[in-house]
Amino acid sequence: MTHWFTDAFRAEFDKQAAEIGRFNLAIFGKTGVGKSTLINAIFGRSVAATGIGEPVTRDSHLYLDTRGTLGLIDTRGLEIGRDDAELIKEVSKYVKQMRSKPVGEQIHVAWYCVRGMDRRFEEVEATFIRTLHELGIPVLVVFTQVPMREGQYHPDAVELARQIEAKQLPIVGGRPFMTYAMRDQFTGQPPYGLMDVLQATFRVVPEAVHGALAAAQTIDLEAKAKAAQRHIGATVAAAGAAAAVPIPFSSAALLVPLQLAMMARIAHLYQLPFDKAALLAVASTTVSTTLGRSAAANLLKFLPGAGSIAGGAINASVASGFTLAMGQAWLSVCQKAAGGSLPKLDGVIDSAAVRELFESEFRKRMPVIRRREG
Known part of the structure; x- marks a missing residue:
């Protein structure tokens, strides 16, 4: 999974570099x-x-x-x-x-x-x-x-x-x-x-x-954040247009390229080199995979006929919400990474702390699914 993800992220990272x-x-x-x-x-x-x-x-x-x-x-x-x-x-x-x-x-x-x-x-x-x-x-x-x-x-x-x-x-x-x-x-x-x-x-x-x-530029952080938010918004719209999308994240053939492109673009906006961005992305998407699978499983209980859908499909609004949560959580990770405020262990970024940060931000931004789970 990690090797596949890193290769896929590299491809999107290079593609976004050309597009930006x-x-x-x-x-x-x-x-x-x-x-x-x-x-x-x-x-x-x-x-x-x-x-x-x-x-x-x-x-x-x-x-x-x-x-x-x-x-x-x-x-x-x-x-x-x-x-x-x-x-x-x-x-x-x-x-x-x-x-x-x-x-x-x-x-x-x-x-x-x-x-x-x-x-x-x-x-x-x-x-x-x-x-x-x-x-x-x-x-x-x-x-x-x-x-x-x-x-x-x-x-x-x-x-x-x-x-x-x-x-x-x-x-x-x-x-x-x-x-x-x-x-x-x-x-x-x-x-x-x-x-x-x-x-x-x-x-x-x-x-x-x-x-x-x-x-x-490195002095106007608001300009970076606005550019990131515009790209998140565009990705959310594209995810919604994909309509029924399979879950979990790791097998979501339609969502994965969109979300990887979103993550790569935000990493470029904050001038994160590939090696660092990939390390953070692996830690973050591990969390989003787990949370996405859990959230979808609980939400499907409330969708008519969900049990008969092969592999468990969700609707466009959930795909959009999931993508939005990912984008906002990833933006928080990149902002802290660019600001040098991510915790380190022996001089190396603490992956566990990254996962904790991403999970916290991700859960904040999944209000619909969180309410359903309750």
Whole structure:
């Protein structure tokens, strides 16, 4: 059973990885403005490595680094204000080449980063931003390293933002986004502004990549939960459409692929690697198999003619309820796993604790069957 389940889960895990796709972010700005710090703060500490990715084409100065559901397009060897004509040429060529590709291969948004305390914004930077807009790429101007005290941004950053706004550039929101990505241990300046940048990004990227963006980012847990709930809802509807479904879970030929796909998608949303997700899934589905078999057996007593149905069939509402309970319970497991709050024994996740958590959450969400059992 375990070997079969792991193989089946692997197949769905890989399939969901392909379906969720990739969110591609192009990040530009002068050297030293803090692009890597910003990326790491929103997408994870070690995402933006030095010397990023591979050239998008031979001899290109544009580099693409793919990390699961995140693609980062950055430059190497070209500098705005020095090589802006060459950079514009390369970006234009790349964007035009990608237009015939699937949406997951295209650039979805650009962040143009400016150090908020630099006090200057050159016309070549404005030209570059206009070019990106003309190529159909939404552009956010992000001010980095902007000190804030008592809710007030540093006056130098405010003045620079005013100058940029006066240019009426085609940028998202019509203004720069003020940020401070990492807490300053010396001054105590806390991070801020990251959620504003992320939410503005969600608003302008294609809906087809919302799932990939939700999975890639690490600061908006509500966005992950909403994406998971949408997928659970879709799976529940599909389970109901399957109508009469055999029980138990382990032999439910129609439900198994749907439920495995649901579990795999949620695991991706919470960036759980396959080995860890499979371990948690095995522990969880062991419980759901037992509970599903017990719940169905008790419920069938109340269904007219149930005793004559080969193998014991249940109706669509029960299939939906069972799938909903599984999805919500599995979501709880993934959330705790991603947050590092699952108990461990000798450094290894405690499977018994996972089973207990899943069972507790599963039972909470099977009210109809629980009432019948009573």
